[in-house]
Amino acid sequence: MQFLADDRLEGRDTGSRGLDLAADYMAEQFQRGGLEPAGTDGYRQRMEFEVSRLDESRSSLVLVHNGTVQPLKLGEDAVLVVSSRATDRLEADAVFVGYGLVVPERNYDDLAGLDLTGKVVVYFTGGPPDMPSAIKAHYQSADERRRALRKAGVVGSIAIPNPKSIERPWSRVAASRFEPKMELVDPGYDAPPPLPLAVMFNTDRAGRLFTHSGHSVEALFTAIQEGKPLPRFPLGVRVRATLGMQRSRVTSQNVAGMLPGTDPTLRGEYVAVTAHLDHVGVGEPVNGDRIYSGALDNAAGAASLIEVARAVRESRTKPRRSVLFLAVTGEEKGLLGSQYYATHPTKGPIVADLNMDMYNPLFALRYLEIQGLEESSLGEDVRAVAHRAGVEVQPDQEPEHNRFIRSDQYSFIKTGVPAVTFKFSYLPGTPEEGVFNQWLAERYHAPLDDLEQPVDRAAAARFNALLADLTLRVANADSRPEWRPDSFFRRFVR
């Protein structure tokens, strides 16, 4: 972690020299740790990305009502989200569509009965409180949203962060708007393309969108807080956007090493242990610091990958299945490196993914929160190893944050692979809760997630040991992990 989060690696942005150095380091550590190369070029699996950058000096966003123009301040009211498909000029009527969600199996459709062809939709992120969080999370993924909106003929979207689940202050959303946006040149599946216009709107300024609609934004906030259904209505304004963009391409790589299994009948199956190596690079300075070191997000996870590999290799029990250790690129750009691996696997079949992303060893390891705990038989494996380690397991404490689909495990889940991911947890109302929330508010995706921050190293080491134990248990079980019969994610099994 000391090496990976050093300023010299400049925040490990996808496609940067800093991330290449990090990849060299991982490959070297994998080799020293006795892992076999499992990439397409030694330990590396390279891929190409299409890059879009916002040039705000050539951009604007206004609302037009009866010919009167109401300018919006980019960075304060809203930010433009560029992509390979973003158009440089667009004007269209705006319609409020509640949560903008379409969930066929719940007969839930925020777009039904509205003529949205050629329109820009405005929606709150999140969804109705009575909808199971896994379903809600899945249909809020970029792919599913794009698919539904494109089908309805929508040309642009304005997302307003849900006031109930905001996790980054607006200033940091605004600061991140100049980060390059990336897409895989070869995603390996039929990915729905981004919309011609995508905007993120400041929740505190959202009232500006509703001035001419006959509805107050306060009433909508109240409905959200009380879990009442949201109305849908035309906003009585046209959205006019001009986008300045620069486009380019970069190459980056996953780093893969493996330990061959010992059982002739099982060694063709792989247990994947994954962590993203990239972070967001150099950006807007905060207190004079421009380097987003990503120490806990996710240099720590990548470092743990090395430690877990060592522990598994040195353990007296040898894994019956093979184990794949995979450090992926492009996570911060939308889980792209793991997506690429899942659709272009170098080893397989992969039967489980144990993913580490921002597991956050901020205090002693007493409680471990598991995303995916109730979804597959991996939940029982985690419970068993945690019990042995004297750690209490908790299900997702904040399902409204969609964490189960927000890191690399989701790329594997979408190809049918049972997965879990981990976070140091706490009991509500304890000091640890304060530490965790303060970390999110001050350090998450900020330059302060660096090597200076307090980290409980002994607790991190306990976590590594637990994860090595889990890896061995899954690699040695008679049968491979399975989704629970009632799990939403079972649908991806092919």
Ligand SMILES: [Zn+2]
């Ligand atoms: Zn992360």
